[in-house]
Amino acid sequence: MGAAVRLIPPTTDLDRARRDLDEQGYCIVPGVLSRAEIAALKDRLIEQAAGERARGLAFHDGGAARPNQRVWMLLNKGKVFRDLMLHPMVEALMGHLLGPDFLVSSFTANIAHPGGEPMVLHTDQGYVGFWTPKPVVANIAWMLDDFSDENGGTRLVPGSHLNSAATPRSSAYAPDEPANMPTLEDTVGAAGPAGSILAFDGRIWHGTGANRTDKPRHALLSYHCRPFVRQQENMVLGLDPTIREAERPALLNRLGWATWAGLGRVESPRPGTPLYVSPGAVGALSADGTPQDP
Incomplete structure (x- = not known):
């Protein structure tokens, strides 16, 4: 650890992007979102974040001053967000890492304001407690503003997804740190124009950077998992029933x-x-098939 690392170049070649994911643990794909899509997503996010602050519901982090704002369960907070989870790029990259039947584990936003502290480096499957030869979770960061080192672009340790010795060894939420845990000196900051995505393997060490500019940086974070993994957001309890009744089967x-x-x-x-139509649960029955109290 400690050797100088460089950011791999963005690519629109999906075969190259998949190779980057396999070899480096991340890839950057520019031009995924149009200007209209960026505007619609960012406007809805800014409005929702303001509404949650007004209602006293806002969640803040980013160090002692807590300048950053997180917005949770975006699936309930605008069709524009739900549409994004069916974007073909999700299938192209998350399907590559997690197989064709992957799930959305959570869909949230991070508004990184000036003054935020760098996030502690971590892996998104650290709770597993052991290294896996393939990822069980993976992420896409959707850039609604330009990402740069200066405004806190996600810090990554390239190739760390393949380092089994640097894997947290506890299944707890706050896993034990390995002796050779990487440091910020081992990281590179993700960069790309608004509309780009940063996709990354759940085993890679990473963390939100510090925004050293005078403007907030907006990003959406879609976290995905293999179909046998418990989702981060409880969709059964958390998804608005009226949305569930009207949503697309896909x-x-x-x-x-x-x-x-x-x-x-x-x-x-x-x-x-x-x-999604009917759970098909069978209640208590008598011997002749008549329903009875359980």
Whole structure:
């Protein structure tokens, strides 16, 4: 550790992006979002963040002064966010890392304001407690502003996803740090114009950088997992029922309203009716099939 590291160049070549993910643990793809999409997402995020501050619901972090604002469960907070989870780039990169049946684990935002402190370096699957030869989770950071070293672009330790010796060894939320844990000197700051994405393997060491400019930096963070992993946001409890009733089956399946290898079932391992239509639960019955009190 400690050797100078350089940011790999952005690429629009998806084969190259996938190789970067495999070899470096991250890739940057520019031009994923149009100007109109950036504006719609950023306007909705800024409005939602202001509303949560006004209601006393805002969540702040970023050091002792807590200048950064997080916005949780974006799936409830605008169709523009839900549409983004069906963007073909999600399938192209998350499907590569996690297999075709991956789930959305959480979808949140980070508004990094000036004065925030660098986030403690961590891996997003540190709670697993052991190194895995393939990732079980992975991320996409959607850049709604230009990302730079100066405004706190995500700090990454290239190649650290392949270092089994630098893996947290505890299954707790705050895992034990390995003896050779990387430091900020080992990192490089992600950079790219607004509309780019930063995709990264859940095993890579990383953290939000410090915003040293005089303007906030807006980003969306979609966290994805393999279909057997417990999701970070509880979609069954947290998703607004009116949204669930009206949403597209493709999105609901990606949020976990589908069985996989018999997991997630209510009754039959292969329910005849999709879970987003009816759970198909069978209650207590008498011998002749009449419902009775459980």
